[in-house]
Amino acid sequence: MSFSWARPYEPKHPLMRWIDERLPLPRVVYGAIGGGYPVPRNLNYWWNFGVLAGIFLTIQIITGIVLAMHYASTAGGAFNSVNQLIMRDVNAGWLLRYAHMNGASFFFIVTYIHIFRGLYYGSYKAPRELVWMLGLVIYLLMMATAFMGYVLPWGQMSYWGAQVITGFFSAFPLVGEPIRIWLLGGYAPDQAALTRFFSLHYLLPFIIAAVVILHIWALHIPGSSNPTGVDVKDEKDTLPFHPFYTAKDGWFAGGVLLVYAIVTYFAPNYLGHPDNYIPANALATPAHIVPEWYFWPFYAILRSFTVDFILEAKLWGVLAMFGSILLLFFLPWLDRSPVRSGAYRPVFKRFFWLLVIDVLILGYVGGAPLNWWRTALGQIAAAYYFLHFLVILPLVSAFETPLPLPRSISESVLHGEEAEAAPVGSSPRGGSTAAAVVQ
Amino acid sequence: MATKAGSAEVPQSADAEGLRRRDYLKVGAVAFAGVGGVVAIAPLLVQMAPSADVLALSTTEVDISKVQPGQGIKVSWRKQPVFVRNLTPKEIAEANAVPMSQLRDPQSLAQRTKPGKQNWLITLGVCTHLGCVPLGIGEGENRGPYGGYFCPCHGSMYDTAARIRQGPAPKNLEVPDYEFTSPTLVTIGAKGK
Numbered sequence: 001m002s003f004s005w006a007r008p009y010e011p012k013h014p015l016m017r018w019i020d021e022r023l024p025l026p027r028v029v030y031g032a033i034g035g036g037y038p039v040p041r042n043l044n045y046w047w048n049f050g051v052l053a054g055i056f057l058t059i060q061i062i063t064g065i066v067l068a069m070h071y072a073s074t075a076g077g078a079f080n081s082v083n084q085l086i087m088r089d090v091n092a093g094w095l096l097r098y099a100h101m102n103g104a105s106f107f108f109i110v111t112y113i114h115i116f117r118g119l120y121y122g123s124y125k126a127p128r129e130l131v132w133m134l135g136l137v138i139y140l141l142m143m144a145t146a147f148m149g150y151v152l153p154w155g156q157m158s159y160w161g162a163q164v165i166t167g168f169f170s171a172f173p174l175v176g177e178p179i180r181i182w183l184l185g186g187y188a189p190d191q192a193a194l195t196r197f198f199s200l201h202y203l204l205p206f207i208i209a210a211v212v213i214l215h216i217w218a219l220h221i222p223g224s225s226n227p228t229g230v231d232v233k234d235e236k237d238t239l240p241f242h243p244f245y246t247a248k249d250g251w252f253a254g255g256v257l258l259v260y261a262i263v264t265y266f267a268p269n270y271l272g273h274p275d276n277y278i279p280a281n282a283l284a285t286p287a288h289i290v291p292e293w294y295f296w297p298f299y300a301i302l303r304s305f306t307v308d309f310i311l312e313a314k315l316w317g318v319l320a321m322f323g324s325i326l327l328l329f330f331l332p333w334l335d336r337s338p339v340r341s342g343a344y345r346p347v348f349k350r351f352f353w354l355l356v357i358d359v360l361i362l363g364y365v366g367g368a369p370l371n372w373w374r375t376a377l378g379q380i381a382a383a384y385y386f387l388h389f390l391v392i393l394p395l396v397s398a399f400e401t402p403l404p405l406p407r408s409i410s411e412s413v414l415h416g417e418e419a420e421a422a423p424v425g426s427s428p429r430g431g432s433t434a435a436a437v438v439q
Numbered sequence: 440m441a442t443k444a445g446s447a448e449v450p451q452s453a454d455a456e457g458l459r460r461r462d463y464l465k466v467g468a469v470a471f472a473g474v475g476g477v478v479a480i481a482p483l484l485v486q487m488a489p490s491a492d493v494l495a496l497s498t499t500e501v502d503i504s505k506v507q508p509g510q511g512i513k514v515s516w517r518k519q520p521v522f523v524r525n526l527t528p529k530e531i532a533e534a535n536a537v538p539m540s541q542l543r544d545p546q547s548l549a550q551r552t553k554p555g556k557q558n559w560l561i562t563l564g565v566c567t568h569l570g571c572v573p574l575g576i577g578e579g580e581n582r583g584p585y586g587g588y589f590c591p592c593h594g595s596m597y598d599t600a601a602r603i604r605q606g607p608a609p610k611n612l613e614v615p616d617y618e619f620t621s622p623t624l625v626t627i628g629a630k631g632k
Binding site for chain 2: 062066069070084085088089090091092093095096250251254
């Protein structure tokens with residue numbers, strides 16, 4: 001697809017040739033995830049998480065379709081259809097439900113690692129801006145899907161989650177409250193909201209799958225990026241996706257699925273909230289209400305606005321929370337450094353890790369009960385989050401002196417023992433110093 | 440790990456034919472993943488079998504004290520209709536008069552009822568053709584030319600022992616497991632005598 005030396009599809013079996021002449025679907029698959037897609041040979045393990053996200057999307061769709069065969073989307077019956085019928089009566093229902101619950105968490109874990117890999121290695125930069133933006137669209141769709149899925153069991157956390165999240169819209173002046181009532185089909189979450197959430201929760205994963213196809217399509221035009229950020233120059237720089245990366249992705253996926261299985265079997269409720277095993281009660285909010293862990297950083301940003309300033313604090317919180325994701329769409333233009341990989345950007349690299357710590361702090365604050373010092377910590381962390389993207393990144397890309405880049409991917413990989421063992425700065429081959437220094 | 444003698448004898452440079460070490464790894468890994476994948480399909484399939492709450496409906500108790508000769512009642516067992524009919528002596532005689540050779544699914548009335556309770560004909564109300572509920576259990580319904588049941592969907596006709604006599608159905612109406620727990624009480628679904 002992307003490079004002139006990409007191996008063309010040559011069907012061996014007459015039946016495959018017959019199909020290929022009429023519907024070249026096998027050709028498309030071969031060019032996308034087969035031997036016909038040349039991939040930089042130096043990808044490290046951080047590049048495995050895109051495939052993993054695809055695997056977890058598949059797991060979620062399969063287990064979800066099956067759970068929908070037993071689920072009842074009625075306000076009176078939803079809780080029991082999950083906790084009595086599916087968890088106790090349906091054959092293997094407990095397994096499927098726990099697999100779906102924890103599958104959502106693992107989908108977010110691998111997606112977050114995938115996103116931070118993109119942040120570190122500058123995968124959002126030209127010519128991959130659309131790959132990045134389509135990825136953000138997927139992420140937003142995932143958040144909507146996960147939220148609506150969490151409402152379906154109709155426990156206390158489901159109910160109050162629906163109440164709080166739809167409450168975001170009421171922050172907007174004048175139109176906000178009518179929009180909230182329209183979204184819910186009532187004044188509080190009830191039958192109408194539950195049924196439409198179920199309908200959309202079933203629909204959105206297929207939309208995600210469609211955007212994933214666009215994401216991969218856009219990726220395969222320039223081809224995958226790589227840890228050096230240097231463009232592919234010739235065939236020596238690449239390996240065919242199959243068998244090299246199918247094998248690497250395959251065994252790594254096995255390992256991650258093992259961890260997923262361990263959590264699903266031995267700690268299935270570790271990532272959930274016990275309150276969601278209490279049926280929804282419109283008259284009593286749980287004492288400590290927090291979203292699922294994957295929303296904690298955003299929840300912290302939402303809660304960090306405590307004082308009205310021109311606009312109401314409530315509106316500021318909602319705007320900041322949405323803004324924290326929307327600003328990522330502008331990342332390709334906020335970071336103007338021509339060097340993609342963080343490995344060759346000493347200053348950027350330090351700020352990247354600060355950002356990681358900052359998001360972890362936001363996550364901690366978002367998930368913990370509020371007190372004075374956590375509120376203050378959350379406010380500092382939220383301010384730093386915006387500072388990083390809006391001020392630090394543009395400044396760093398303007399003033400930073402990056403390390404010298406390797407001349408090519410193959411050179412960075414094949415610099416040999418000699419260069420690797422040489423003291424810093426005294427490499428016998430000038431161009432490859434950078435690779436040696438960075439290690 | 441020592442593999443087959445092959446790897447020791449064949450020079451490294453040669454693209455050795457036969458089994459190489461790497462083939463073991465490849466076949467082993469893919470086979471392991473394949474078996475795992477197949478096992479993972481099991482819960483996706485068994486979830487469609489009747490769940491515990493469906494199986495819990497396996498017996499239904501019926502009070503037959505109010506059913507007079509010539510009358511019948513329809514009850515629900517496992518969400519299926521069951522016909523409980525109190526046959527008149529005339530209907531019993533009609534059923535017993537039919538020679539076995541004339542029947543598509545030869546069974547006597549005695550085989551289809553409990554000993555000494557030949558007047559109590561208990562069958563599923565599910566036509567053995569394609570599953571409709573035949574007419575004839577309610578007062579005034581069409582019982583067909585054989586005086587038993589008549590299925591309105593495709594015209595299967597059953598006699599007074601609910602045996603198929605004419606029409607597309609292949610079998611007699613099915614007799615479920617049941618037992619008399621007292622002279623006036625029947626438990627349908629119980630595997631008794």
